Amino acid sequence: MTDGARGRGAPGRPRDPGIDEAVLEVAAEQLVAGGLPALRMDALAEQVGVAKTTLYRRWPTRAHLLVAILARGQHEIGTPSTGDVRADLVTFTTRLAAALDPPLVRQLAAQLAAAVAEDPDLAAPVRELWADRRRQIGGIVEAGVERGQLRADVPVTTIVDQLAGALYYHVLVTGEPLGEAYAATLVDTVLRGALAG
Structure with a gap:
C-alpha cells in the first residue's frame, strides 16, 4: 500500500x-x-x-524508531491499585522486569543509552520514556503515603530511583535475569525503613 x-x-x-x-x-x-x-x-x-x-x-533517526519500539513493548504494563503498597509495587516491578528482560529489549535499551550519549536531540524522547515509568512508580508510593502505609516523610523520589535504577542497572550492566523473586526482594529492601509504624 x-x-x-x-x-x-x-x-x-x-x-x-x-x-x-x-x-x-x-x-x-x-x-x-x-x-x-x-x-x-x-x-x-x-x-x-x-x-x-x-x-x-x-522517527528522524533509527534511534528514535528504537525508542518507539521499546515503548510499544511496555505500554500495557499498567499501574496496579489494590490498596496494598507493597503488593502494588511488587506487581508493577515484576511486570516492568518482565518487559525489560527479553534479550532483544536489553539490547535495545543498551543501544538507546549509547545513542543518547552521542545525540543530544534523542535525549528528550528517551528520558520521557523512562520518566513515564518513574511517574507510575511514584504514584504507587504516594498512594501508600496517603493511605498511611508509608511514613509521611518518605523520600518518594529516592524510592522511585532505587526501584527503577536497580532494574535498568540489571538490564544495561549485569545482564542477570529479572523475575518476580528479584522484584519482591528489591521492593522489600527499598521499603525497609519506609513503612509506617
Whole structure:
C-alpha cells in the first residue's frame, strides 16, 4: 500500500495511527529476525509500503524508531491499585522486569543509552520514556503515603530511583535475569525503613 493510499500524502492531514502500528510491527519482526543490523529505514519503508519520508517524519533517526519500539513493548504494563503498597509495587516491578528482560529489549535499551550519549536531540524522547515509568512508580508510593502505609516523610523520589535504577542497572550492566523473586526482594529492601509504624 502506498503512502498516499494510507492517507498520509497531503500536508495537514491527521497522523494515521495505522501506519505507526504497521511500521512498528514490521520493525520489531526485523529486529527479532536479524537484530539491529537488520533494521534499515529504506528496507522497512519498502516492506510496509510507505515512502521513506513517512518514516522520517515520525522517527528522524533509527534511534528514535528504537525508542518507539521499546515503548510499544511496555505500554500495557499498567499501574496496579489494590490498596496494598507493597503488593502494588511488587506487581508493577515484576511486570516492568518482565518487559525489560527479553534479550532483544536489553539490547535495545543498551543501544538507546549509547545513542543518547552521542545525540543530544534523542535525549528528550528517551528520558520521557523512562520518566513515564518513574511517574507510575511514584504514584504507587504516594498512594501508600496517603493511605498511611508509608511514613509521611518518605523520600518518594529516592524510592522511585532505587526501584527503577536497580532494574535498568540489571538490564544495561549485569545482564542477570529479572523475575518476580528479584522484584519482591528489591521492593522489600527499598521499603525497609519506609513503612509506617
